Amino acid sequence: MLCRAACSTSRKLVPGLGALGSRLKHSLPDLPYDYGALEPHINAQIMQLHHSKHHAAYVNNLNIAEEKYREALEKGDVTAQVALQPAIKFNGGGHINHSIFWTNLSPNGGGEPEGELLEAIKRDFGSFKNFKEKLTTVSVGVQGSGWGWLGFSKEQGRLQIAACSNQDPLQGTTGLIPLLGIDVWEHAYYLQYKNVRPDYLKAIWNVISWENVTARYMACKK
Amino acid sequence: MQLHHSKHHAAYVNNLNIAEEKYREALEKGDVTAQVALQPAIKFNGGGHINHSIFWTNLSPNGGGEPEGELLEAIKRDFGSFKNFKEKLTTVSVGVQGSGWGWLGFSKEQGRLQIAACSNQDPLQGTTGLIPLLGIDVWEHAYYLQYKNVRPDYLKAIWNVISWENVTARYMACKK
Numbered sequence: 001m002l003c004r005a006a007c008s009t010s011r012k013l014v015p016g017l018g019a020l021g022s023r024l025k026h027s028l029p030d031l032p033y034d035y036g037a038l039e040p041h042i043n044a045q046i047m048q049l050h051h052s053k054h055h056a057a058y059v060n061n062l063n064i065a066e067e068k069y070r071e072a073l074e075k076g077d078v079t080a081q082v083a084l085q086p087a088i089k090f091n092g093g094g095h096i097n098h099s100i101f102w103t104n105l106s107p108n109g110g111g112e113p114e115g116e117l118l119e120a121i122k123r124d125f126g127s128f129k130n131f132k133e134k135l136t137t138v139s140v141g142v143q144g145s146g147w148g149w150l151g152f153s154k155e156q157g158r159l160q161i162a163a164c165s166n167q168d169p170l171q172g173t174t175g176l177i178p179l180l181g182i183d184v185w186e187h188a189y190y191l192q193y194k195n196v197r198p199d200y201l202k203a204i205w206n207v208i209s210w211e212n213v214t215a216r217y218m219a220c221k222k
Numbered sequence: 223m224q225l226h227h228s229k230h231h232a233a234y235v236n237n238l239n240i241a242e243e244k245y246r247e248a249l250e251k252g253d254v255t256a257q258v259a260l261q262p263a264i265k266f267n268g269g270g271h272i273n274h275s276i277f278w279t280n281l282s283p284n285g286g287g288e289p290e291g292e293l294l295e296a297i298k299r300d301f302g303s304f305k306n307f308k309e310k311l312t313t314v315s316v317g318v319q320g321s322g323w324g325w326l327g328f329s330k331e332q333g334r335l336q337i338a339a340c341s342n343q344d345p346l347q348g349t350t351g352l353i354p355l356l357g358i359d360v361w362e363h364a365y366y367l368q369y370k371n372v373r374p375d376y377l378k379a380i381w382n383v384i385s386w387e388n389v390t391a392r393y394m395a396c397k398k
Contacts, residue, residue: 049370090319144322144342145320145321166320167319167320186321186361186363187371190366191366
């Protein structure tokens with residue numbers, strides 16, 4: 001569903017806490033495919049750890065941080081709010097980024113985009129080949145942990161490639177709308193590709209869901 | 223250990239040499255723009271080389287246990303107890319967001335030990351002025367194949383191979 005694809009977080013109602021009423025909490029989205037579905041490009045062990053441990057931890061820690069932030073807001077405690085910002089950015093960014101990532105990948109993925117997205121890629125990067133090389137280079141070149149992104153700039157009405165550190169969310173830090181993310185934290189590939197990040201990049205193009213990236217592009221072009 | 227040393231550290235060394243060669247050319251031409259553009263590569267690969275060179279000496283098959291003598295006295299003075307120090311360095315190292323290092327360092331200015339965290343391969347002394355005594359690499363490549371996402375288990379384990387002899391030697395050298 002487009003809403004699920006375009007919305008970066010999913011929430012479910014949890015029972016109210018006494019007189020405070022119900023609280024919305026973030027929850028771990030289901031993976032749209034089995035852990036082994038992206039093999040041989042990304043193996044099942046990585047997908048299982050990545051989704052059920054790493055992403056789950058971001059969700060849990062985000063909920064904890066938001067709860068503390070709510071208390072700080074109610075007390076008007078600015079110092080506490082500022083102190084909580086790194087936890088919100090890190091875990092919130094982690095939740096947003098991975099929620100997008102799972103939908104960007106598909107066992108039926110690979111190949112090239114078509115239609116309007118392909119036209120935009122040609123217009124803004126020269127060719128699909130140029131775009132692919134550039135996003136690969138940027139992703140491989142991230143120093144430390146981070147993400148490579150294809151994003152859309154509403155201001156300029158064009159596609160842009162960007163890198164973010166750690167779990168910094170693309171839109172929150174740059175204003176670009178995220179279309180396609182490549183996770184280059186070592187946990188995303190190390191068990192299979194070890195230190196050879198370029199091999200992981202070569203492989204991941206085989207499982208990119210151009211259907212999903214196109215849907216995200218069409219949604220933000222409006 | 224094999225990947226960490228022969229691939230990761232080796233890559234920092236190779237890329238540092240390449241970056242320094244380019245930097246030398248930029249210096250000779252008086253090209254400031256090029257020099258500034260090369261800074262991230264120098265910091266990242268130079269820091270990676272410095273950090274890992276220290277790290278290998280901080281570890282030992284004969285390691286573990288607790289420090290003695292002057293280093294232990296300094297730890298008690300600056301952290302309350304060895305137990306407190308160990309808990310603090312562990313917490314700081316586990317808490318690094320993304321890639322980085324936990325450090326025990328020495329502040330010449332204040333004449334005391336300090337715990338600090340650095341991002342990526344930022345070298346402790348170059349970025350904070352603290353003299354590095356003991357580093358804990360918490361990049362995922364340092365533990366993932368064995369400990370997966372459970373960084374705290376790696377931290378628990380690493381205390382068994384810390385060479386207090388080496389950390390003491392580093393402390394005595396910078397105390398002068």
